[in-house]
Amino acid sequence: xxxxxxxxxxxxxxxxxxxxxxxxxxxxxxxxxxxxxxxxxxxxxxxxxxxxxxxxxxxxxxxxxxxxxxxxxxxxxxxxxxxxxxxxxxxxxxxxxxxxxxxxxxxxxxxxxxxxxxxxxxxxxxxxxxxxxxxxxxxxxxxxxxxxxxxxxxxxxxxxxxxxxxxxxxxxxxxxxxxxxxxxxxxxxxxxxxxxxxxxxxxxxxxxxxxxxxxxxxxxxxxxxxxxxxxxxxxxxxxxxxxxxxxxxxxxxxxxxxxxxxxxxxxxxxxxxxxxxxxxxxxxxxxxxxxxxxxxxxxxxxxxxxxxxxxxxxxxxxxxxxxxxxxxxxxxxxxxxxxxxxxxxxxxxxxxxxxxxxxxxxxxxxxxxxxxxxxxxxxxxxxxxxxxxxxxxxxxxxxxxxxxxxxxxxxxxxxxxxxxxx
Numbered sequence: 220x221x222x223x224x225x226x227x228x229x230x231x232x233x234x235x236x237x238x239x240x241x242x243x244x245x246x247x248x249x250x251x252x253x254x255x256x257x258x259x260x261x262x263x264x265x266x267x268x269x270x271x272x273x274x275x276x277x278x279x280x281x282x283x284x285x286x287x288x289x290x291x292x293x294x295x296x297x298x299x300x301x302x303x304x305x306x307x308x309x310x311x312x313x314x315x316x317x318x319x320x321x322x323x324x325x326x327x328x329x330x331x332x333x334x335x336x337x338x339x340x341x342x343x344x345x346x347x348x349x350x351x352x353x354x355x356x357x358x359x360x361x362x363x364x365x366x367x368x369x370x371x372x373x374x375x376x377x378x379x380x381x382x383x384x385x386x387x388x389x390x391x392x393x394x395x396x397x398x399x400x401x402x403x404x405x406x407x408x409x410x411x412x413x414x415x416x417x418x419x420x421x422x423x424x425x426x427x428x429x430x431x432x433x434x435x436x437x438x439x440x441x442x443x444x445x446x447x448x449x450x451x452x453x454x455x456x457x458x459x460x461x462x463x464x465x466x467x468x469x470x471x472x473x474x475x476x477x478x479x480x481x482x483x484x485x486x487x488x489x490x491x492x493x494x495x496x497x498x499x500x501x502x503x504x505x506x507x508x509x510x511x512x513x514x515x516x517x518x519x520x521x522x523x524x525x526x527x528x529x530x531x532x533x534x535x536x537x538x539x540x541x542x543x544x545x546x547x548x549x550x551x552x553x554x555x556x557x558x559x560x561x562x563x564x565x566x567x568x569x570x571x572x573x574x575x576x577x578x579x580x581x582x583x584x585x586x587x588x589x590x591x592x593x594x595x596x597x598x599x600x601x602x603x604x605x606x607x608x609x610x611x612x613x614x615x616x617x618x619x620x621x622x623x624x625x626x627x628x629x630x631x632x633x634x635x636x637x638x639x640x641x
Contacts, residue, residue, distance in 0.1 A: 242274070243273075243274060243275070243276050244274060244275060244276065245276045245277075245278055246275060246276070246277070246278065247277070247278045247279075248260060248263060248277060248278075248279075248286065249286065249288070251263055251275065251277070252286060252288065253288075253290075257288065257290060257291050257294075260286050263277075264277075309342055309343055309461065310341075310342040310343040311343065312343055312375070313341055313343050313344055313369070313373055313375045313471065314341065314343075314369050314373070314375030314376055314377050314378060315342065315343060315378050315379060316341075316342040316343075316378065316379040316380075316381060316405075317339055317340065317341055317342065317365075317377055317379070317380050317381065318338075318339075318340045318342060318381050318382075318417040318418040318421075319337065319338060319339050319340070319362070319380060319381070319382045319388075319418060320337070320338055320382065320383065320418035320419060320421075320422060321335055321336075321337045321352070321355055321358055321385060321387055322335060322336050322337075322338075322422050322426075323335030323336065323352070323355070325443065327440045327441050327443065328441065329351060329441055329442070329443060329444030329445075330441055330442065330444065330445070330526070330527065330528055331351065331444065332353060333351035333352060333353055333444055334352075334353065334354075335351070335352040335353070335354065335355060335357075336349055336350065336351050336352060336444075336447060337349070337350055337352055337358050337361045337362075338418060338421055338422070338425075338451075339361075339362070339365045340417055340418060340421060341369075341471075342417070343470070344462075344467050344470040344471040345417075345459050345461055345462055345467045345470070346455055346467040346468070346470065346471045347421065347451055347454060347455060347467070348365055348368070348451075349425075349447065349448065349451045350364070350365075351444050355385070355386070355387040356387065358387040358388070358393070359387070359390075359392055359393050359396065362380075362393070362396075363396070366400065373471070376400070376401075376402075377400065377402050378401075378402060378403065379402065379403045379404075379405060380397065380402055380403070380404050380405070381405040381406075381407075381417075381418075382404070382405075382406065382407070382418075383406065383407045384406050384407060388404075388406070389406070421454075424454070425447055425450055425451065425454070426447075428450045428453075429443055429446045429447050429450055432446050432449075432450070432484045432485060433446060435485070436484060436485025436506070437485075438485050438506060438508075438521065438523075439526075441526075442508060442521060442528075445508040445509055445519060445521070445528060446484060446508070446509075448509055448512075449484050449508070449509040449510070452509070452510065453481075454467075455467045455468045455476075456468045456476035456478060482507050482536060483507075483539075484507070484508065484509070485506050485507065485508065486506065486507045486536060486537070486539070487504060487505075487506060487507075487536075487537035488504070488505055488506065488507045488518075488520065488534045488535060488536050488537060489502040489503070489504060489505075489534065489535045489536075489537060490502060490503050490504075490505050490520055490531050490533065490534050491531075491533035491534070491535075502535070503522075504537075505520045505521060505522050505523070505531075505534075506520070506521045506523065507519075507520065507521075507534070507536070508520065508521045508528060511530045514530070514532075516532055517530045517531065517532050518530070518531055518532070518534055520534065
């Protein structure tokens with residue numbers, strides 16, 4: 220018997236040292252999976268094993284078999300992982316596999332009225348051919364042109380063509396032509412452009428550089444067709460990750476490309492003019508927009524006043540202008556002599572804070588006119604400040620390059636002071 224004290228209000232309070240254990244429910248894994256909002260099986264086992272929750276006991280906790288739940292398959296389906304880099308080696312020879320894609324429509328038509336372009340990239344050499352299109356149905360004729368070029372110039376038959384499932388590639392005419400040539404076709408799955416990664420990544424790189432040259436040259440956007448031809452020309456003559464230290468041009472033609480004197484896209488040029496009276500000038504200003512693919516000594520020239528492009532041979536590249544801001548050294552007389560207290564204070568400052576306390580030196584802005592040969596610039600300007608690319612000399616009537624005369628080099632102004640703020 221025990222004594223239970225009575226409280227002042229006449230009630231008895233009983234305190235138990237042990238409480239009844241909570242009821243535990245035994246349940247199977249599928250049922251608890253549905254009750255807990257279709258959480259993962261691993262999470263359910265973790266909750267029960269670590270005693271993070273109470274009142275649950277799995278019927279067979281050792282069972283880790285895959286859970287079959289139609290609701291989860293319906294609600295949680297995801298895309299399969301796609302490798303970022305191709306695991307397959309390059310094709311063994313030119314023409315064994317070709318990657319192609321059609322881009323467009325462009326928001327701005329080119330000068331020739333084109334709104335699309337199609338690319339063909341050989342997997343072995345990564346050499347790319349590009350052609351502008353007015354409509355997508357011109358893709359078949361563009362492919363025939365490419366296949367004839369590969370067969371005639373390089374003796375290669377296209378064995379495999381990889382593309383997306385666009386209607387321009389899956390049409391009856393395109394399919395019949397591939398069958399007549401014995402060419403296999405590899406199509407990507409819908410909504411999976413990664414399977415055509417060589418052609419898709421090429422589109423991104425080409426358009427990035429087209430936007431850059433258009434922005435820097437301040438030329439209209441309808442010249443994107445001229446720009447993308449030149450960017451493709453450069454792409455074939457620069458290295459790629461797939462080939463390593465060799466360019467697509469060398470891989471195909473077995474010789475290294477010569478990029479010496481490549482002009483800047485959109486550069487100012489002077490074009491020889493025969494028309495006019497005896498007192499009129501003999502040259503007109505225009506902009507250089509690329510090499511002509513059908514000639515070895517011709518250039519494509521954009522006329523801003525006419526908004527047109529012509530092919531010219533007698534041109535001269537105008538000197539580029541570079542603005543250089545020079546900071547002369549601070550004379551000792553302008554540097555104040557600090558006192559002992561100031562020296563102690565300066566020792567606790569950072570380099571930027573200490574430099575800000577010094578007087579501002581005068582700034583000289585100089586405009587340098589860079590001729591076609593940077594070596595003719597006045598020696599008073601350091602060569603490290605000159606970043607303008609060297610431009611090729613003009614061609615003579617015989618098609619050979621003509622070196623500038625000494626008098627022309629001496630007559631070219633070297634420096635000109637624009638402003639010198641106090």
